[in-house]
Amino acid sequence: MTLVQMRYFYEVCQWQNITKAAEQLHVSQPTVTVAMQAIETETGLNLFHREGRKITVTSDGAKLLSKISFILGEVTRLDDEIRDMAHRHAKVRIAMPLQLGVVFLPYLLGEFHEAHPEIELEIIETGGVSALQMVEEEKLDFALTNYTVDFSARLNYSKLFDCECTFVTRFEHPLAKRHTVSIRELCDEPLVMLDSSFFIDRLVQDAFGHIGEKPNVIHYSPYLHTVKNLVRSGIASTILARPSVLPSDDFVQIPLLDPIFINSGLVVKKGRQTLDDVRLVMNYLRTLTKEMLIEGKDRPQGLRVKQDFGA
Secondary structure (H helix, E strand, C coil), rough: HHHHHHHHHHHHHHHHHHHHHHHHHHCHHHHHHHHHHHHHHCCCCEEEEEEEEEEEECHHHHHHHHHHHHHHHHHHHHHHCCCCCCCCCEEEEEEEEEHHHHHHHHHHEEEEEEEEHCCCCEECCCCCHHHHHHHHHCCCEEEEEEECCCCCCEEEEEEEEEEEEEEECCCCCCCCCCCCCCCHHCHHHHEEEEECCCCCHHHHCCCHHHCCCCCCEEEEEECCCHHHHHHHHCEEEEEEEECCHHHHHHCEEEEEEEEEEEEEEEEEEECCCCCHHHHHHHHHHHHHHHHHHHCCCCCCCCEEECCCCCC
């Protein structure tokens, strides 16, 4: 059985329809039909129940599909590894938290993609903690993320900037007209927070812990839009990195009396080879950050420049 036949069989099983599988594979329907007949002849198995144009996979077909799915997955991974070894890394895998994604994704998917359409960007939006775990496990090439340097000694951290965290609430809130607010004043304040996969949760817990208190968190969510919707509904307020709040959100952001800043930058696995395409994306992000923070290009509020940028 050839790899081509395996791919045809896989698609037929997914769609349970020869015509749709052929469309997905960009080949003719007779080509797929002949391939399925050849597989059944070669294996001596009855792989499909046929009822007119509709087909369903038999129990033997399902067992074969499981084996073929594994083989095709291994072939895909082998292809990726070969491209890596040949420095023709056409897919760059990146993670970034939602709070930074609102700033950087439009540039990566717009300006960068237009300049380098040959590079496929696989961008995973996740919390900073999850992002660093995936970098450490080498599931990603790098992360542009928030971090704390004590997370893992197996990672290299390149700080680009830090983000100010602010108390975020509605204009109708009693504290909305304040210029600053202290952590102690927020002890009884109902909060909805990004969950423990985000570093902001750790920093907020630490800030309350320093005064011997715990935040009054009524709900944790992995989704930034959920946090914002709950704030918008008046159920609670939150603490977020300033750049993650957009003008269209129509929220008040009040600085904390004792400011909290989150480190943000590029994180890679120590000892991992940085391939040309990966380096190109990382350098683009460094340059973009420099333009934002030093030259004022669409500068998001709350980002503070790293003085030795470029080191």
